[in-house]
Structure formats: C-alpha cells, structure tokens
Amino acid sequence: MFGQILFITMALVIVVTSIGVVAVRNPVRSALNLVANFFALAVLYLFLYAQFVAAVQIIVYAGAIMVLFLFTIMLLNLGSPSELSERGDLKRPVTWGLALLFVIVLAGGIFVRLGEAQPTADDLGTVQMVGKFLFTDWVYPFELTSILLLIAIVGAIVMAKRRL
Amino acid sequence: MEELLNNPWIVIPLRIIIVVGFVLAAVPVLTWVERRVLALMQIRKGPNRVGPAGLLQPVADGIKLFFKEDVLPERVDRFIYFLAPAGFLIPVLCAPAVIPWGPDDRLTPIADVNIGILFLLAMTSLTVYGIVLAGWSSNNKYSLLGGLRASAQTISYELAMGLSIISVVLLTGSLSMRDMVLNQQGSLGLLNWHVFRFFPLGLIATGIFLIAMLAETNRAPFDLPEAETELIAGYHTEYSSMKFAMFFMGEYASMVTISAVMVTLFFGGWLSPLPFAPFTWIPGPLWFLMKLGVFIYFFIWVRATLPRLRYDMLMKLGWLRLLPTALVNLFLVAIVLWWQK
Numbered sequence: 243m244f245g246q247i248l249f250i251t252m253a254l255v256i257v258v259t260s261i262g263v264v265a266v267r268n269p270v271r272s273a274l275n276l277v278a279n280f281f282a283l284a285v286l287y288l289f290l291y292a293q294f295v296a297a298v299q300i301i302v303y304a305g306a307i308m309v310l311f312l313f314t315i316m317l318l319n320l321g322s323p324s325e326l327s328e329r330g331d332l333k334r335p336v337t338w339g340l341a342l343l344f345v346i347v348l349a350g351g352i353f354v355r356l357g358e359a360q361p362t363a364d365d366l367g368t369v370q371m372v373g374k375f376l377f378t379d380w381v382y383p384f385e386l387t388s389i390l391l392l393i394a395i396v397g398a399i400v401m402a403k404r405r406l
Numbered sequence: 407m408e409e410l411l412n413n414p415w416i417v418i419p420l421r422i423i424i425v426v427g428f429v430l431a432a433v434p435v436l437t438w439v440e441r442r443v444l445a446l447m448q449i450r451k452g453p454n455r456v457g458p459a460g461l462l463q464p465v466a467d468g469i470k471l472f473f474k475e476d477v478l479p480e481r482v483d484r485f486i487y488f489l490a491p492a493g494f495l496i497p498v499l500c501a502p503a504v505i506p507w508g509p510d511d512r513l514t515p516i517a518d519v520n521i522g523i524l525f526l527l528a529m530t531s532l533t534v535y536g537i538v539l540a541g542w543s544s545n546n547k548y549s550l551l552g553g554l555r556a557s558a559q560t561i562s563y564e565l566a567m568g569l570s571i572i573s574v575v576l577l578t579g580s581l582s583m584r585d586m587v588l589n590q591q592g593s594l595g596l597l598n599w600h601v602f603r604f605f606p607l608g609l610i611a612t613g614i615f616l617i618a619m620l621a622e623t624n625r626a627p628f629d630l631p632e633a634e635t636e637l638i639a640g641y642h643t644e645y646s647s648m649k650f651a652m653f654f655m656g657e658y659a660s661m662v663t664i665s666a667v668m669v670t671l672f673f674g675g676w677l678s679p680l681p682f683a684p685f686t687w688i689p690g691p692l693w694f695l696m697k698l699g700v701f702i703y704f705f706i707w708v709r710a711t712l713p714r715l716r717y718d719m720l721m722k723l724g725w726l727r728l729l730p731t732a733l734v735n736l737f738l739v740a741i742v743l744w745w746q747k
Contacts, residue, residue, distance in 0.1 A: 270542060297524035305531030313557050316542050368520060369581055
C-alpha cells in the first residue's frame with residue numbers, strides 16, 4: 243500500500259519534471275527539473291532493489307553532471323537567463339517525427355504485449371553483484387567504455403588547447 | 407523498554423529525533439565555541455556579556471535573526487531564491503542518517519544500509535546546489551562568483567575525497583559504515599584504526615580526507631566562496647533573516663557531519679583507543695562524541711591559524727597535488743592487500 247502510493251507519486255514527479263525539462267523557458271529551471279527527475283528515478287531504482295544504481299544515479303548524474311550543466315548555463319548567459327529560443331529550420335518537424343515514432347513504439351509495446359518481464363533476484367542490484375558481473379561477464383564492454391571515456395578526455399584537451 | 411525499542415513505529419522516529427536533533431542542537435553551541443576559541447587564540451575576550459561566559463549569546467543571536475526584516479532584493483528569481491537555503495540545509499541533515507554512534511544498532515544509524523558511504527557521498531555532493539542556486543538567483547555578481555567558485559571547488563575536492571574513502575572501502579570490503587567501524591576493532595586498540603593501517607598509507611589517506619573535508623565544507627583556509635575581502639559574503643550576500651540563518655546552520659551542521667565521517671572512517675568510530683579496563687568502561691557514544699569534539703576543535707584551530715588560499719593555488723592543490731597522491735596511495739593500498747592475500 244505504502245509502496246504503491248510512493249511509486250505513483252514518484253512516477254507522477256518523473257512525468258511532470260520530464261515535461262518541465264523541455265517546456266520551461268528558463269534554462270536553469272529546466273536543468274533543475276532534470277535534477278528532480280533524476281531523484282525520482284533513483285527512488286524507483288530503490289524499488290527494484292538496485293541500491294547501488296540508485297546511489298550512483300544521485301552521485302554521478304545529480305551530484306556531478308548536473309552541477310557541471312548548471313555551471314555552464316550560468317557562465318554562458320549571465321545577463322538574461324531567458325535567451326534560449328532558437329526557432330525555425332528543421333528542428334521542429336524532426337522533433338515531432340521522433341515523438342510520433344516513440345508513441346507508435348510505446349503503443350505497440352502496450353497493445354501487442356511483448357511477454358511478461360522476468361523477475362530478477364533480490365540481490366542483483368547490490369554492489370557485490372554489480373561488481374561481479376562487471377568484472378566477469380561484461381568485462382570487455384566495461385573496459386571498452388573506459389577507453390571511450392579516455393578518448394573523450396583526450397579530445398576535450400586537444401580542442402581546448404587549440405585555442406591557447 | 408525492550409519492547410518499545412523493538413517497535414518500528416517508535417524506534418524509527420526516535421532515531422530521527424536523536425540524530426537530527428543532535429546535529430541541530432550542536433549548531434548554536436558550536437557558534438559559541440567557535441567565537442570563544444577564536445578569541446582565545448587571538449588574545450581577545452570573545453562573547454562574554456550575555457549570560458555566564460557569554461553562553462546565552464547563541465540564544466540572543468537566534469532571537470535577533472528571527473525578528474530581522476527579510477529583505478528581498480529586486481529582480482531575483484523568487485522561486486529559486488526561496489528554495490536555495492532549504493536545498494543547502496536538507497541534504498546536510500540527511501547525510502548523518504547512516505553514521506553509527508555506538509555499538510547498539512537499535513538507536514543510532516537511522517538506517518544501516520548496505521550502500522552507507524555512497525549515500526553519504528550522494529548527500530554531501532548535493533549541498534553544492536543550494537550554494538550555486540543561491541548565488542545565481544540573487545541577481546548579484548558577487549553572489550554569482552561565490553556560487554561558481556563553490557561548485558568548482560566542491561567538484562575538484564570531491565574526487566580526492568572519494569579516492570581516500572575507496573582505500574577504506576578496500577580495507578573493509580564493505581560499504582556499510584557499521585562494518586567499517588567493526589573492521590577497526592582489535593586487541594591493539596588505536597593501532598588497529600584505519601589511520602595507522604599499513605603505516606604511511608593509512609595516514610596519507612587520512613591527510614587527504616582532512617584537507618578535502620575542509621574544502622568541502624567551505625571552511626578556512628578554503629573559504630573562497632565567501633571570501634569577504636573580495637566577494638563581500640559570497641553566495642549569501644543577498645540573504646537576510648532566517649534564510650541567512652539556514653545557510654549558517656547548514657555550514658555548522660556539515661562541519662559536524664563531516665567530522666563524524668572522519669571519526670567513523672579513520673579513527674575507530676565509537677571504539678575505545680585503549681582496549682583495556684578503565685577505558686572500556688566509558689560507553690561507546692561518549693568516545694564518539696569526544697573524537698567528534700577533537701575534529702570540530704581542529705576546524706576552528708585551522709581557521710585561526712592559516713591564511714586563505716588564492717584561487718589558482720586552490721585548484722592546483724586539488725588537481726595536481728591531492729588527486730595524484732590519492733590515486734598512487736589507493737594503488738599502493740590495493741597492492742599491499744593483494745600481497746597479504
């Protein structure tokens with residue numbers, strides 16, 4: 243009972259803040275909506291016994307990435323925070339097309355029924371289990387991701403140094 | 407009594423009252439202690455008029471803050487301006503929920519979750535929002551600069567702090583704060599604590615955490631976000647009355663919290679430093695509070711002793727000194743652990 247109330251509240255928060263991210267004019271408020279969204283998502287991860295993922299969601303996304311986002315937004319337009327309205331060209335039709343595609347996929351998933359989701363073990367989300375899977379079954383993708391991140395870091399330095 | 411302590415409807419609110427109540431009650435006491443100790447170190451008198459030895463000064467300050475006019479500057483972003491002080495104080499009060507204060511697990515950690523230290527890191531990393539948003543919404547360039555400095559500083563020092571915490575996680579093999587304290591228990595007393603583990607390595611990790619915790623709480627010598635000589639008061643320049651008081655409370659409460667983390671991770675939590683007769687009679691929570699007091703005194707002592715760093719020195723210290731040292735230290739801890747196995 244309590245769990246259901248909490249789940250519905252969090253789901254509503256996710257929907258409202260997701261709309262807020264794209265609908266709000268002020269970029270700082272938009273970023274704040276995204277932070278609230280990440281929070282509610284972390285609570286949903288806790289429902290799935292994925293404590294580690296929930297904590298990482300808050301530390302990495304809410305605590306680090308969104309702070310950098312805010313930092314950048316504040317540095318970019320210090321004077322007038324509501325100057326972020328690019329209009330025209332292809333963006334709008336493409337957005338509507340993608341949204342329509344998403345609705346079709348979603349409706350297909352609901353009406354066609356892809357089959358029941360398999361329940362996972364209760365301890366799958368703990369640090370021990372995540373670590374075990376990361377370093378056994380998924381070790382190659384994991385290491386490849388680290389190389390990808392390294393390339394991104396090197397790229398960022400190259401781009402920044404060009405101007406110096 | 408036993409029955410009451412096993413009833414979750416009684417014991418969980420009780421835990422919350424104990425932890426949050428203690429942290430909030432410590433704030434006024436700390437303001438008095440800080441002013442008296444600073445005065446002592448600078449050969450002044452400090453607050454000594456209101457009540458015996460100035461002990462009622464915090465009460466007088468609180469009443470003054472309540473009755474002050476709440477000034478709202480022109481053209482602020484109202485919603486965010488009002489949200490920011492709460493956004494700073496609430497994560498600070500949530501963070502100590504996972505810290506065990508004594509051997510009895512029915513009363514102190516509000517929740518002994520298996521991601522304990524990660525929860526703590528998550529909460530401390532959120533405090534930066536309050537500061538950044540306060541700086542941005544105030545519509546004041548000093549506030550904005552203070553907020554930007556705070557976010558850059560917190561992100562930079564969180565890395566070194568996290569790496570020094572990972573070495574403790576490696577030693578313990580668990581993320582639960584309770585397991586971390588129990589891992590420091592042994593017949594050698596204080597030599598079993600994580601500070602003295604693998605002799606220089608534990609000490610280096612402790613030193614890194616010590617510097618990072620000063621920077622994370624924006625305390626001197628890392629109080630650049632509120633450097634009064636260049637930024638007036640930084641991010642809370644435009645705040646008055648109780649909204650200013652919330653920032654003030656948050657700063658002192660985070661001092662208590664981070665000192666408690668320091669005690670739990672490296673200095674044996676509630677364990678007695680000498681594991682024999684007269685010392686083990688003193689109950690665990692009392693040891694915990696004594697160690698906590700030492701670190702809070704250290705905060706004040708550092709403020710009275712060291713001059714503020716320049717901004718480029720702060721960044722250089724964080725990225726070029728602390729981070730590589732923490733990385734190498736973590737690597738060495740891992741090697742020693744592997745070699746022992």
